[in-house]
Amino acid sequence: MCYSGIGYSRLIDGEEHTFGVSGKLIMNALVMYDHQTDTLWSQFLGKGVEGPLAGKTLDLTPLIHTTWEAWKAAHPETLVLDKRGRYQGDRYEGYYSSSEPGVIGERVEDGRLHTKALVVGVNLGDISKAYPIGTLAKQSVVNDEVGGVGVVVVFDRSSSTSVVYESRAGDHSLTFEAFGEEDGLCSMLRDRETGTIWEAFTGVATDGPLAGTRLKRVPSHLSFWFAWTDWNPETELYTGDG
Known part of the structure; x- marks a missing residue:
């Protein structure tokens, strides 16, 4: 929807995570989730928005x-x-x-x-x-x-x-x-x-x-x-x- 590809490291506090597409949108932008905790992550912010890791920020790549x-x-x-x-x-x-x-x-x-x-x-x-x-x-x-x-x-x-x-x-x-x-x-x-x-x-x-x-x-x-x-x-x- 936004024509944006943004890269992030999958390491969170030293632990590797894998991600999928939640099917949700925030202001037209993709919302990801991680398979380990089901936390929802904003693509544009690279930040956990809901779930156990809410408030955590991914490192940009x-x-x-x-x-x-x-x-x-x-x-x-x-x-x-x-x-x-x-x-x-x-x-x-x-x-x-x-x-x-x-x-x-x-x-x-x-x-x-x-x-x-x-x-x-x-x-x-x-x-x-x-x-x-x-x-x-x-x-x-x-x-x-x-x-x-x-x-x-x-x-x-x-x-x-x-x-x-x-x-x-x-x-x-x-x-x-x-x-x-x-x-x-x-x-x-x-x-x-x-x-x-x-x-x-x-x-x-x-x-x-x-x-x-x-x-x-x-x-x-x-x-x-x-x-x-x-x-x-x-x-x-x-x-x-x-």
Whole structure:
């Protein structure tokens, strides 16, 4: 309903848990349950909302939302989880293209973007910020700040892949630009301070003074605008001026 994939560690207080889909929704977002305690967990919050582990918070695991073609090209030896079901194709395809905000409507009406506009959402500290895909498609590298933390948002138009990093390496505060971008493919970055070359979607420096350094990932995820604002009503919005 929200077009969001969010990753969490399955370790809770050092114990591994397994999860399933409860069939419930909170503000149109998935509610999980764990098989060990039957606690219900909010997908957007990563927090137990009902049951023995209510109030516990899962640790975020950064993910990348990309195409199979782009992933396979970057990771040719990858494994894939394929649980074949009875559905062929995406049964939500019509919903994605409609203006319908979920199945229960939106809680917060925020007219800054279209209800179903896709955004890359970031939460750092008490601050949330959304980066519209429509804006990122025109500006593949965004140097910005969220909650006092310098970040760089990278977007590859050819695969609609986004990733966010802290824009700091050791004692270096860095400003990034696309390096060798061609036909919308942004696969490499260069920082202006040291001239180091970085892989855009691993955050690893491959050439230059900082070679071998890895940028710290900032957890982020795609979301429809209506869902992001429902869960983050005070969100900031990147407008392309940064």
